[in-house]
Amino acid sequence: MKRKGITRTTLACCALLGVVLSIVARVIEPDPNGAVQSFDIWLYGSVALEVLSWSMAAIPAWFVARRVRALRTMTVPFQVVLWCYIAVLTFLALLCEAPYDYARSGQWWDYSSQNPLWAVIIALVTCSVWNIESDSMPSTVIVRLVLVIVAVVWSFAFQVLLSIVLFTLLLLVWPVDEKFTWKSISISRQTALIMTAAGTGITPLVSVWLIGHVSRSKNQGNQWLLWWAYPLVLVSAAVIRLTVNMI
Numbered sequence: 001m002k003r004k005g006i007t008r009t010t011l012a013c014c015a016l017l018g019v020v021l022s023i024v025a026r027v028i029e030p031d032p033n034g035a036v037q038s039f040d041i042w043l044y045g046s047v048a049l050e051v052l053s054w055s056m057a058a059i060p061a062w063f064v065a066r067r068v069r070a071l072r073t074m075t076v077p078f079q080v081v082l083w084c085y086i087a088v089l090t091f092l093a094l095l096c097e098a099p100y101d102y103a104r105s106g107q108w109w110d111y112s113s114q115n116p117l118w119a120v121i122i123a124l125v126t127c128s129v130w131n132i133e134s135d136s137m138p139s140t141v142i143v144r145l146v147l148v149i150v151a152v153v154w155s156f157a158f159q160v161l162l163s164i165v166l167f168t169l170l171l172l173v174w175p176v177d178e179k180f181t182w183k184s185i186s187i188s189r190q191t192a193l194i195m196t197a198a199g200t201g202i203t204p205l206v207s208v209w210l211i212g213h214v215s216r217s218k219n220q221g222n223q224w225l226l227w228w229a230y231p232l233v234l235v236s237a238a239v240i241r242l243t244v245n246m247i
Contacts, residue, residue: 011063011210011214016226017056018059019116021049056206057204058163058204058207059211060164064120064123064171068172071085079128089124092117096115097109100238119165120164122151122155162200163204166196166200170193176189180192
């Protein structure tokens with residue numbers, strides 16, 4: 001009997017759960033200017049929830065990579081539709097920023113962390129210039145290495161999750177059947193995803209496992225469910241926090 005695998009709706013719900021965990025982690029975080037206690041259950045709980053929220057980092061990257069793959073099959077030039085997709089996600093990220101900041105910190109603008117949508121946008125912009133033509137293979141490698149470094153620096157400057165940036169890049173630019181070979185070392189894309197998860201907090205291994213066991217059913221509506229539900233979750237969390245602050 002064939003195993004059905006994990007549905008895309010389940011993946012979308014897991015990604016939203018990660019957002020909720022991150023918001024709750026920030027809400028229960030003790031005041032850094034308050035009195036320091038030898039054991040603060042709220043502090044440890046906040047850290048634990050934040051680390052757990054990282055476990056879903058590969059899921060939005062997977063949804064974006066699937067969408068970009070679909071865009072490549074369109075008759076319109078790929079660069080045109082890719083930048084249209086980037087523009088749509090940028091507009092959504094701008095709309096989500098205020099409720100995300102307020103839900104997490106109680107301020108309508110908080111630069112200490114930006115909403116995760118910016119991470120996939122950084123990766124998409126990097127992908128848009130990934131196949132830039134160079135005179136030779138070494139120069140192509142150097143250009144791509146510089147692009148990755150710029151993406152990493154950009155993610156730190158924007159205070160977004162580096163793991164989402166790296167997962168999105170790997171899924172976008174590394175063909176599933178291609179291996180990186182150097183001397184006696186051979187690395188597949190799945191191995192690279194596992195190494196990235198291990199290097200960005202261990203817990204993202206959960207989402208790497210989830211996307212590796214997703215069902216083959218094709219339902220693009222699940223991605224739009226994620227993008228519609230994401231701002232609704234943020235607005236709901238912001239309204240709840242605003243209501244509590246007013247009481």
